[in-house]
Amino acid sequence: MSEEIELDEVTEGGTRLFVPRSRTEKGPGAIKGSVFYNRQMSFNRDVSVMFFSSPMVKVRTALDAMSATGARAVRILNEARPETEFHVNDWDVKASAVIERNLALNGISKGKARNEDLRCLLAKETFDYIDLDPFGTPVPYLHAAFHGLRRNGILAVTATDTASLAGTHAKKCVRRYQARPCRCVFGHEMGLRILIGYVARQAAMFDRGTVPLLCFYADHYFRLYLRMPETAESADESLHNLGYLHFDREGHEREVGSWPKDKGWAGPLWTGDICDKGLVESMSAGENLAERSRCEKYLQIWREELSIPYFFENNELSSHLKRSPIRLASLMEEISLHGKVSRTHFSPTGFKTDLPYADVAKIYLSMDG
Ligand SMILES: C[S@@+](CC[C@H](N)C(=O)[O-])C[C@H]1O[C@@H](n2cnc3c(N)ncnc32)[C@H](O)[C@@H]1O
Known part of the structure; x- marks a missing residue:
């Protein structure tokens, strides 16, 4: 007992x-x-x-x-x-x-x-x-x-x-x-x-x-x-x-x-x-939750997250394309001019888009100073 x-x-x-x-x-x-x-x-x-x-x-x-x-x-x-x-x-x-x-x-x-x-x-x-x-x-x-x-x-x-x-x-x-x-x-x-x-x-x-x-x-x-x-x-x-x-x-x-x-x-x-x-x-994040601000953040991302079954990583792009990293928010803004884009709950440096990698890479390279 x-x-x-x-x-x-x-x-x-x-x-x-x-x-x-x-x-x-x-x-x-x-x-x-x-x-x-x-x-x-x-x-x-x-x-x-x-x-x-x-x-x-x-x-x-x-x-x-x-x-x-x-x-x-x-x-x-x-x-x-x-x-x-x-x-x-x-x-x-x-x-x-x-x-x-x-x-x-x-x-x-x-x-x-x-x-x-x-x-x-x-x-x-x-x-x-x-x-x-x-x-x-x-x-x-x-x-x-x-x-x-x-x-x-x-x-x-x-x-x-x-x-x-x-x-x-x-x-x-x-x-x-x-x-x-x-x-x-x-x-x-x-x-x-x-x-x-x-x-x-x-x-x-x-x-x-x-x-x-x-x-x-x-x-x-x-x-x-x-x-x-x-x-x-x-x-x-x-x-x-x-x-x-x-x-x-x-x-x-x-x-x-x-x-x-x-x-x-x-x-x-x-x-x-x-x-x-x-x-x-x-769903709502009540006042008493143990990790309320984290809950609110996840709720927000789940609501926005595209239903594409994979994501891209800002760090992946930077190391694969051998360029210095670009701010995620700026990159997503640029991608949004060409296709759908959202954050993903799987990674703070990741994003989802319906564009193929080749197009994402092109956008990335065009943004690099
Ligand atoms: C990871 S713990 C559960 C933690 C709990 N849900 C929490 O939120 O704190 C797994 C529990 O499952 C119980 N368990 C394992 N096999 C079981 C079974 N076949 N039937 C019932 N309970 C079982 C273990 O005794 C253990 O307490």
Whole structure:
């Protein structure tokens, strides 16, 4: 029980939480303490609070399947949706005891602490929203989640195995996600899209579609919010969003295709939208969020970001074209005279445009003094 662990009371966002005295302070993958709490993931939980702030998110019953201290569900209940019947689960008995204490600390009556292996729980019960937040890859838990998700439910997934998805451990990505990653300047976007594509392919086997509501990369983890309608038509439609990305390492051109080329391809991956603009428009950054200004900044970028499945890097242009760097804002302004352009949340020095690399390079060179 929780008396075995020493707890501290902290405030994250607008919520008081008991968290283990021995806890992780850095890195999403680092694990310290018997019940897990990582302050660095507070932005990830802020986004959950913002997600539930949208009136477009209609959830009656929810499961935070891997909840540790209960931080995410308790914050959603306390800061956004007190009326949700939230089952807050962890298979570790010590974690479940901490969850109970955190629900009580915040006077939450609609939260219910659970203590089961999520795969057993989801074999018996169904929910409108399921959250998977494992150490590393979510792959072992996806089928259980499809089984326990109601017909038009929402699945939220965190993946911290970015090294394999973004191409540092390419063989692992092939084994785990049956997809080839791309170690390149936009490798993290490829990783996010491989993850969505993998979920979509697995879900299609069970006649479930995949509709991205909000998918992003931050602080070395990927996070997905997906609507998953249970119809064969939506599964078929989702599969149309799968494709391959070809990257020419010499000319730096990017191209999306439906089949892999001889060399330089990544995928299969999700080539469609990764964000529902209407939903992101309806989300708000409340005053009490742990990292409010960062949340506002991300919301703004998600709202603007073009749905092109790759981006360009200012530093990439400067080193490939062997010219001194140009201010990103000036470069984007110049590009906007010729095509569409937006910032990207994947990189502070990156941008998206519908122009081919050759045109972007020409503009870059024309601007260089
Ligand atoms: C990364 S932590 C979750 C962090 C938490 N969501 C948060 O925001 O602080 C992963 C948790 O999943 C739990 N877990 C792992 N496998 C599980 C399973 N099969 N069923 C239920 N819980 C599981 C672990 O005990 C651990 O507490």
